Amino acid sequence: MKRPLKIGIVCYPTYGGSGVVATELGKALAGRGHQIHFISYALPMRLDSYEGNIFYHEVEMSSYPLFEFPLYTPALASKIVEVAQFEQLDIVHAHYAIPHATSAYLARQILGGTLKVITTLHGTDITLVGLEPSFLSVMKFSIEQSDGVTAVSRFLKEKTLTNYGIDKDIRVIPNFVDTDKYRRVECTQVRERFAPPEEKILIHVSNFRAVKRVADVIRIFDEVQKKVPAHLILAGDGPDRSVCELLVRELGIQDKVRFLGKQTELVRILSAADLMLMPSQSESFGLAALEAMACGVPVISSSVGGLPELQVHGQTGYIAEIGDIDRMAKYAVDLLTNDTRMAMFRQACRARAVDNFDVGKIVSMYEEYYRESCSET
Numbered sequence: 001m002k003r004p005l006k007i008g009i010v011c012y013p014t015y016g017g018s019g020v021v022a023t024e025l026g027k028a029l030a031g032r033g034h035q036i037h038f039i040s041y042a043l044p045m046r047l048d049s050y051e052g053n054i055f056y057h058e059v060e061m062s063s064y065p066l067f068e069f070p071l072y073t074p075a076l077a078s079k080i081v082e083v084a085q086f087e088q089l090d091i092v093h094a095h096y097a098i099p100h101a102t103s104a105y106l107a108r109q110i111l112g113g114t115l116k117v118i119t120t121l122h123g124t125d126i127t128l129v130g131l132e133p134s135f136l137s138v139m140k141f142s143i144e145q146s147d148g149v150t151a152v153s154r155f156l157k158e159k160t161l162t163n164y165g166i167d168k169d170i171r172v173i174p175n176f177v178d179t180d181k182y183r184r185v186e187c188t189q190v191r192e193r194f195a196p197p198e199e200k201i202l203i204h205v206s207n208f209r210a211v212k213r214v215a216d217v218i219r220i221f222d223e224v225q226k227k228v229p230a231h232l233i234l235a236g237d238g239p240d241r242s243v244c245e246l247l248v249r250e251l252g253i254q255d256k257v258r259f260l261g262k263q264t265e266l267v268r269i270l271s272a273a274d275l276m277l278m279p280s281q282s283e284s285f286g287l288a289a290l291e292a293m294a295c296g297v298p299v300i301s302s303s304v305g306g307l308p309e310l311q312v313h314g315q316t317g318y319i320a321e322i323g324d325i326d327r328m329a330k331y332a333v334d335l336l337t338n339d340t341r342m343a344m345f346r347q348a349c350r351a352r353a354v355d356n357f358d359v360g361k362i363v364s365m366y367e368e369y370y371r372e373s374c375s376e377t
């Protein structure tokens with residue numbers, strides 16, 4: 001019997017995919033007997049119920065007037081040191097490299113090297129923000145200095161090695177979903193709220209950042225609804241929401257589009273949907289698409305990043321070039337008007353999520369990686 005580990009998980013607490021992965025990972029590890037200490041500036045969004053071996057430590061920020069900008073990196077490092085010392089942590093697992101991997105490195109140095117630092121690269125920490133000149137050298141250093149590094153797709157691993165000139169063994173551990181929780185459930189009442197029974201429902205879930213290309217979602221839907229009676233549900237919130245609401249009004253489709261804002265419980269909403277649209281500019285994995293697939297919802301996506309590692313073109317949905325609105329709309333209409341094919345796609349989505357990305361399988365990969373990093377295999 002292997003000993004339970006004491007693991008610090010550093011993450012963003014908000015609605016982003018990295019925070020969701022970190023929180024669900026911590027919950028699943030706690031379910032396997034490990035002791036989990038979340039460290040962040042606010043309670044992670046999905047940490048919504050009490051569990052005996054899960055603890056939360058909030059990073060306190062100084063408001064001293066000399067500091068024009070918040071000094072989160074050292075404050076987080078100090079908190080990691082404190083938690084690691086008091087709780088005898090074996091590992092600190094930094095999710096999203098900026099600045100978490102840097103703070104974790106600092107903490108390990110302060111502690112004298114016994115704490116193992118694992119960094120998980122999620123997406124824009126590598127493909128966008130980390131490449132900015134103000135972060136690049138610190139990012140490269142922090143990744144190189146981690147005791148272990150994982151990436152959520154083969155695409156992201158390759159990008160890290162080439163973009164940063166890093167020579168390091170990076171383990172690919174994909175995103176995961178709890179397929180017991182994320183499954184198609186009875187949702188007649190929810191469906192009725194969104195559209196009449198004879199109409200189709202398309203869905204998009206994101207943080208409405210520019211990389212998500214939500215305007216493309218609306219334009220694709222506009223083409224689709226000219227041929228198939230349909231409604232569009234947009235779940236989530238973020239910087240592009242207002243401009244998208246404006247676009248919906250300009251196109252005159254406001255009666256067919258519902259902006260739901262942030263949602264914590266997506267299973268019933270996904271279960272009401274026929275098709276998900278994810279035309280992203282950049283997507284290292286596409287957790288929202290995986291959650292939809294687990295609920296039997298096929299996905300029309302762009303061909304970027306890790307999306308082709310998740311979806312199988314012509315089986316779980318369709319893949320097109322970024323910005324190819326006409327092709328994505330055509331794929332959507334073809335699928336929505338072919339009940340036999342739709343039924344096959346639904347089954348294939350569910351099967352792919354269960355067989356390849358279920359929480360049990362992927363959490364074991366992290367567990368093995370922790371043991372290897374602590375030389376306990």
Ligand code: GMT
Binds near residue numbers: 019123
């Ligand atoms: O990279 C981001 O935009 C942030 C990040 C997050 O924290 O929300 O999202 C990324 O991580 C998710 C979880 O690993 C992936 O499923 C998303 O594909 C990825 N987003 C992008 O690459 C744009």
